[in-house]
Amino acid sequence: MPPLSFINFVLALLVAPLLLGVINKTKAFFAGRTGQPLLQAYFDLWKLLHKGAVYSRTATWVFRAGPVVGLACVVLAAAIVPFGGSRAMIAFPCDLILLAYLFGVMRFFTVLAALDTGSSFEGMGASREVQFSALAEPALLLGLAAVARLTGSYSLSDMLPALSMSAPANSGPVVVLVAGALLVVFLVENARIPVDDPNTHLELTMIHEVMVLDHGGPDFAFILYGAALKLWVLGSLLAGVAVPVRTGNAALDCAAALGVMLCLAVLVGVVESSMARLRLLRVPRLLVGAVVLSGLAFVLLLR
Amino acid sequence: MMLTLMSLAAPLLGGCLALLAVRMPAWSARAGVAGALAGGVCGLIAGFRVLFSGVSVSLELPWSVPGGAFHIAVDPLSAFFLIPITLLGALCAVYGGVYLKGRGDARGIAPGWFNYNLLLASMVLVVVSRNAVLFLVAWETMALASFFLVTFENGRPNVRMAGWVYLVATHLGTAFLLALFAVLGERAGSYDFDAFARAGATMPASLSACAFALALIGFGAKAGFIPVHVWLPEAHPAAPSHVSALMSGVMIKTGIYGLLRLMGCLGAPAPWWGWCLVVIGLVSGVLGVLFALAQHDIKRLLAYHSVENIGIITMGLGVGYAGLAHGFPGMAALGFAGALLHVLNHALFKGLLFLGAGAVLHGTGTGDMDHLGGLLRRMPVTGATFLIGSAAICGLPPLNGFVSEFLIYLGAYDGVTSPPAVVAVACLPVIAGLALIGGLAAACFAKVFGVVFLGEPRTEHARHGHEAAAGMRWPMIVLAAACVLTGFSAPVLLAGLAPAVGVLTGGTPEMIRGALGAAANPLVWIVVVSTMLALLTTALAVLRNRLLSGRTVAAAGTWDCGYAAPTARMQYTASSFAQPLTDLFGFVLRTRNKQTGTGGVFPAGASFATEPNDLFRNQFYDPFFGRAAALMAWFRRVQHGRVQLYVLYIALTLLALLLFSVG
Numbered sequence: 001m002p003p004l005s006f007i008n009f010v011l012a013l014l015v016a017p018l019l020l021g022v023i024n025k026t027k028a029f030f031a032g033r034t035g036q037p038l039l040q041a042y043f044d045l046w047k048l049l050h051k052g053a054v055y056s057r058t059a060t061w062v063f064r065a066g067p068v069v070g071l072a073c074v075v076l077a078a079a080i081v082p083f084g085g086s087r088a089m090i091a092f093p094c095d096l097i098l099l100a101y102l103f104g105v106m107r108f109f110t111v112l113a114a115l116d117t118g119s120s121f122e123g124m125g126a127s128r129e130v131q132f133s134a135l136a137e138p139a140l141l142l143g144l145a146a147v148a149r150l151t152g153s154y155s156l157s158d159m160l161p162a163l164s165m166s167a168p169a170n171s172g173p174v175v176v177l178v179a180g181a182l183l184v185v186f187l188v189e190n191a192r193i194p195v196d197d198p199n200t201h202l203e204l205t206m207i208h209e210v211m212v213l214d215h216g217g218p219d220f221a222f223i224l225y226g227a228a229l230k231l232w233v234l235g236s237l238l239a240g241v242a243v244p245v246r247t248g249n250a251a252l253d254c255a256a257a258l259g260v261m262l263c264l265a266v267l268v269g270v271v272e273s274s275m276a277r278l279r280l281l282r283v284p285r286l287l288v289g290a291v292v293l294s295g296l297a298f299v300l301l302l303r
Numbered sequence: 304m305m306l307t308l309m310s311l312a313a314p315l316l317g318g319c320l321a322l323l324a325v326r327m328p329a330w331s332a333r334a335g336v337a338g339a340l341a342g343g344v345c346g347l348i349a350g351f352r353v354l355f356s357g358v359s360v361s362l363e364l365p366w367s368v369p370g371g372a373f374h375i376a377v378d379p380l381s382a383f384f385l386i387p388i389t390l391l392g393a394l395c396a397v398y399g400g401v402y403l404k405g406r407g408d409a410r411g412i413a414p415g416w417f418n419y420n421l422l423l424a425s426m427v428l429v430v431v432s433r434n435a436v437l438f439l440v441a442w443e444t445m446a447l448a449s450f451f452l453v454t455f456e457n458g459r460p461n462v463r464m465a466g467w468v469y470l471v472a473t474h475l476g477t478a479f480l481l482a483l484f485a486v487l488g489e490r491a492g493s494y495d496f497d498a499f500a501r502a503g504a505t506m507p508a509s510l511s512a513c514a515f516a517l518a519l520i521g522f523g524a525k526a527g528f529i530p531v532h533v534w535l536p537e538a539h540p541a542a543p544s545h546v547s548a549l550m551s552g553v554m555i556k557t558g559i560y561g562l563l564r565l566m567g568c569l570g571a572p573a574p575w576w577g578w579c580l581v582v583i584g585l586v587s588g589v590l591g592v593l594f595a596l597a598q599h600d601i602k603r604l605l606a607y608h609s610v611e612n613i614g615i616i617t618m619g620l621g622v623g624y625a626g627l628a629h630g631f632p633g634m635a636a637l638g639f640a641g642a643l644l645h646v647l648n649h650a651l652f653k654g655l656l657f658l659g660a661g662a663v664l665h666g667t668g669t670g671d672m673d674h675l676g677g678l679l680r681r682m683p684v685t686g687a688t689f690l691i692g693s694a695a696i697c698g699l700p701p702l703n704g705f706v707s708e709f710l711i712y713l714g715a716y717d718g719v720t721s722p723p724a725v726v727a728v729a730c731l732p733v734i735a736g737l738a739l740i741g742g743l744a745a746a747c748f749a750k751v752f753g754v755v756f757l758g759e760p761r762t763e764h765a766r767h768g769h770e771a772a773a774g775m776r777w778p779m780i781v782l783a784a785a786c787v788l789t790g791f792s793a794p795v796l797l798a799g800l801a802p803a804v805g806v807l808t809g810g811t812p813e814m815i816r817g818a819l820g821a822a823a824n825p826l827v828w829i830v831v832v833s834t835m836l837a838l839l840t841t842a843l844a845v846l847r848n849r850l851l852s853g854r855t856v857a858a859a860g861t862w863d864c865g866y867a868a869p870t871a872r873m874q875y876t877a878s879s880f881a882q883p884l885t886d887l888f889g890f891v892l893r894t895r896n897k898q899t900g901t902g903g904v905f906p907a908g909a910s911f912a913t914e915p916n917d918l919f920r921n922q923f924y925d926p927f928f929g930r931a932a933a934l935m936a937w938f939r940r941v942q943h944g945r946v947q948l949y950v951l952y953i954a955l956t957l958l959a960l961l962l963f964s965v966g
Contacts, residue, residue: 052854056861058759060679062690065840068847072839076832092828093821097712098700100738102836105699108745112690115753115875117861118677123753123875130749131883134742141738145719145731154716214862218850222843284887291735298731302724 004250008083013075015258016232017041017225019265026269041228045221053217058118066113067215067222073106074229082157083236084257085246091157096144099156099233100137103189106226107133114211125210128280132195132207135287136188142294143181147241149301150174160240177297179242184290186234190227192268194278194286235264304360307377307431310346310389311424314338318420321413328412335416336400339423343393346427350385353377357802357812361433370494371436375428379802383643384430384560387650388553390785392423394778395552398658399545401774402665415455419546422448422554429557435484435494442480442557446473449554452546453538465534465541472534476524480561483517486510487568499568511569515576518565519583526558527610528617529587530919536594539606540670544661547602551609552654556646559616563807566624577625578729580617585736588614590918592743593888596750596881597915601660601670604751605653608696611740612649616642618733619711622718625729627808634717634726636818639804640797641710648703648789652695655782659689662771662779663755667764672751672877677760681768684776686756688783693748695786698741701833703789706796708737709829713822743884750880759871791833794826878913891918 028035191208317338321331361376428441454466491502591610619642626635679686695702718730
């Protein structure tokens with residue numbers, strides 16, 4: 001295990017909540033507000049970790065297992081995705097499947113924890129979550145299949161660094177299409193506009209937020225941190241495909257990737273400020289669109 | 304060989320003893336369970352011995368049936384199928400011994416155990432017989448024994464209907480097998496499978512294609528390929544739960560076994576076979592899970608999931624045959640290994656889930672999910688094992704379902720990155736299909752577990768639910784442990800799988816190991832990550848508890864938006880949870896809604912009910928058989944029931960024959 005991949009992993013663990021701050025600052029800028037401090041997410045986590053907890057009388061151990069399993073999954077996922085042109089800590093053929101399925105475990109337990117409260121609102125959020133993720137998964141894996149065919153390998157740590165170095169000249173359209181699909185997956189999986197609105201506080205309109213309505217204290221801190229880390233992991237996957245900056249200097253590559261991540265956070269802020277949430281019935285079309293983009297990217301590679 | 308024969312004889316003996324003790328139900332149950340257990344242990348040892356030594360054993364005895372010979376053999380492929388059959392057969396018998404107590408009328412117990420043990424023995428015989436006539440005898444015994452088990456509670460009209468549908472479907476399947484064996488026997492001049500294989504090597508492509516199609520339909524009907532699956536969602540819920548577990552867990556796999564065995568006799572595979580299997584697998588997998596999503600009855604839902612998992616297995620076989628036909632041994636080995644491992648895994652988790660569903664049925668008296676809820680508190684062991692089974696069937700790491708799906712993915716990504724476009728295009732639907740099926744299955748099992756075991760009890764049924772007896776709990780615990788163990792011992796299992804894969808791909812053991820070696824490193828990594836996941840989860844749980852110690856941890860009601868009078872009926876139900884997905888795929892599901900809406904200023908009661916629909920049953924088979932029956936009714940005009948008229952028919956026939964012979 002090269003030391004660089006460990007540094008990248010620690011970087012992910014430390015910097016992930018910052019992305020939330022950047023997104024919120026961008027949104028505040030568009031709204032003409034000062035907005036919350038850049039490090040607000042860190043303050044929230046600190047505060048939540050020092051609180052007690054209130055558990056529903058309906059809930060069982062499954063409810064308490066939800067945040068713990070979810071955070072464990074996403075931490076491991078962070079060790080699988082390479083960052084800034086270097087290899088990840090965990091790299092093996094088809095690690096991308098494990099990545100997708102780790103998010104599957106996280107989602108399964110979040111959904112079960114939501115259903116464990118017996119609340120109709122949380123059931124609603126859980127139901128929407130499983131619907132959208134069932135469509136997001138094919139888009140993600142098909143998109144990565146196209147990248148796999150482009151680079152001739154199917155380990156993330158080989159695929160992403162290979163993208164700009166030895167990829168054939170006509171790979172541009174493929175990368176653009178896959179990046180489009182991954183952007184949709186990124187927004188859906190992280191409960192962002194145009195699919196879900198992390199800022200509204202009306203139970204009927206939310207997906208992710210409503211599922212974790214009953215969590216508090218350290219449990220909620222785990223969930224909040226897990227969500228930030230998930231944003232980072234899927235973001236670095238998207239950044240690795242869309243903007244493969246490879247200078248050859250490891251430190252420079254890492255700095256460039258960090259810059260790309262911050263730009264991605266600004267982009268999310270811009271998207272959230274400039275468009276409204278889609279009607280829920282329209283979201284599947286967006287996802288099917290992402291599947292089609294991935295499929296199209298693959299077709300371009302068939303010769 | 305002795306052990307194999309004993310695994311055949313012990314259940315038969317136990318079954319006969321059970322039948323002898325027909326007036327003493329408790330003793331017939333004991334005899335039945337003992338027979339199945341003894342047979343199971345012998346079969347397990349026999350299976351493992353052949354699989355790990357790689358040495359096949361065979362036995363040929365004279366048999367005075369024309370065309371037949373009592374030729375049985377255990378090669379690695381048979382041995383691999385023997386393991387789930389005997390393991391699940393023994394565990395379900397233990398469970399059934401308790402489950403059947405006080406269910407149905409006592410006179411049914413003895414025949415029930417006779418048929419159970421007969422089913423077990425015939426399944427063993429199916430996978431070891433090497434002669435077409437013997438195979439068909441075993442196949443039919445299996446069909447009939449399971450038919451009588453399906454109609455165990457024959458007092459209920461829907462059970463009789465399910466039995467009838469099953470009987471028709473299984474015999475239509477057998478008809479295709481008869482044709483297949485006739486074709487192959489004609490060509491080989493003998494009904495021995497070894498002779499089939501020798502003749503198959505020189506068979507013209509058109510004949511091979513024809514035989515492949517016959518095998519696909521004949522064995523597919525048993526395995527539950529869509530669209531010949533219609534018997535499955537009827538028969539599995541109708542049978543007692545331990546029988547459902549056995550039928551769903553292993554009996555349908557005899558269809559997969561038969562297909563593999565006979566495809567091995569058809570010479571080198573044509574490229575389109577792989578394609579064909581991928582398409583069938585994709586359709587069965589996706590439609591199976593979609594139909595499952597729409598169900599409200601827990602056992603019916605599980606039955607549709609068997610269709611889905613057969614689809615996953617078939618996709619793996621498709622990858623395997625595509626790899627074989629296009630000359631990619633690595634891809635072929637991975638596809639076959641994934642499919643075979645999924646056969647074992649599905650037996651483990653589907654057996655577990657059906658036993659769990661039986662415990663719910665036993666403890667609450669209903670299998671309708673919308674009438675359950677909050678059972679985890681009342682049935683902690685059933686609930687915990689059911690959760691493990693649910694996570695395993697969704698293919699979530701670190702459980703066994705993930706490992707077998709991962710092997711199929713690995714084969715498919717191998718194909719996708721290989722140069723020929725045709726292979727890549729064949730493998731792409733496998734990736735998309737597995738991803739979609741995985742997501743939908745997770746949705747479906749979140750629904751099952753969430754609605755049945757979590758939340759508040761919705762009715763009195765659920766409020767009075769009680770945990771299963773020890774005899775029912777232990778088989779579930781063993782199966783759940785097997786699911787976890789299989790997930791964590793994947794790299795070791797891969798070595799055990801190699802000989803069975805070798806039977807399918809051909810080639811020396813070294814070649815197979817080399818081809819499967821591509822999977823060795825990833826599987827070790829998966830075990831590492833799984834272990835880390837377990838450790839990290841424990842560490843975080845400890846951290847959370849440390850943080851909370853010394854602080855106020857309160858209990859309160861669930862947040863309900865300030866609504867003053869929440870009731871358990873306000874929870875999301877199975878139907879409402881699945882509604883967005885069933886709506887999205889409404890074009891294939893066509894779920895029927897019955898509703899009386901609210902209206903006026905003071906609305907009175909309103910109702911809403913959804914009725915799941917099987918596209919093929921209701922839009923294809925029912926109209927088809929209805930038309931056929933109408934057509935046949937025309938012939939009934941000649942049959943009036945008057946003896947004079949029949950005498951007239953005879954006289955006319957004699958006259959016609961006389962004229963024919965004279966003229």
